[in-house]
Amino acid sequence: MNHRARRRRSVRGDLSAERTRGADGALSDDGRDIQADPEQRARAIVMRLLAHQPRTRAELERVLRRRGIPDPVIESVMDRFTDVGLIDDAAFARAWVESRHAGRGLARRALAHELRRRGVDEEHVDAAVGRLSPETELATARALVTRRLRAVSHLDGRTRTRRLMAMLVRKGYSPAMAFRAIRDVLDDRDGNLTDDERSAVEALGDAVDALEDAVESPADD
Structure with a gap:
């Protein structure tokens, strides 16, 4: 067993004992009142918080x-x-990105936002979301569209496309990737698009192009 593993076991044992003795206001091993x-x-x-679920350093600091x-004292304990x-x-x-992408289909933008809200440093945020490739994101977006399509199949083409687009954007997908996923799924379904769907997708594509042009060429102040 390496030195770090021994220290980890020692800390867990010490703190577990502290938690047990402190529940009724008893003394610690050296005679100090835990409270x-x-x-x-x-x-x-x-220790109580970590026993329930993993937490970031910032979350624990806020509780303390x-x-x-x-x-x-907080800094020393942390x-x-x-x-x-x-x-x-x-x-x-890393675990958050893997779990939330697999479970809820969240894209890198939404995942990064969630991690920042939990106080994770930008370096760790970038490294974690960077493990999620654009190809994986697109595949997940397509799967989300396919699943959602059943619930909006009764709507007209434009409304259906807007609903699908809004769903993906809320999950953190860029407009361009959302458009591509919707277009791919609708185009693959039964081999081609209906006229109504094609018109809706083309209109959406024009809107995405206009948005990207506006972002790339901001107006002068």
Whole structure:
């Protein structure tokens, strides 16, 4: 067993004992009242939170501040947990991207937004979402359109296309990728598009082109 693994087991054992003894206001091993000792209290709080689900360092820090733990104590406890691998924002970000993309079909833009809201550093955000290739995103977008198409099949072509576009954009797909996914799925269905669908897709394509032109060539101030 390497040094870091031994330290991780030691920290888990120590903090598990602190949590058990602190539940009824008892003393820690060195005779300190856990409720009166902010560092012991912070460790017990963090262990309870991590036992429930993985959390980012920033999320844990926010909880500790709400509980009245002083900032120097928070930093010390967070550093210790990070050092032994119990807090790992890079691993959290990777797992979040994998789970949320597979489970909800979220694209890189939406995933990055969620990670930033949870306080993950930009470096870890970029690395995690960068593992999701454009090809994988497009395949997922097509699957979402195929699944959603059944629920909007009764609508006219323009309304159906707008609904599909809105669904993908809400999940973080760019207008260009959303358009491509919709066009591909509708074009592949039964071999070709109906006239109504073709008109709707062409109109959507024109709107996407206009949007991209506006982004690439902003008006002068």
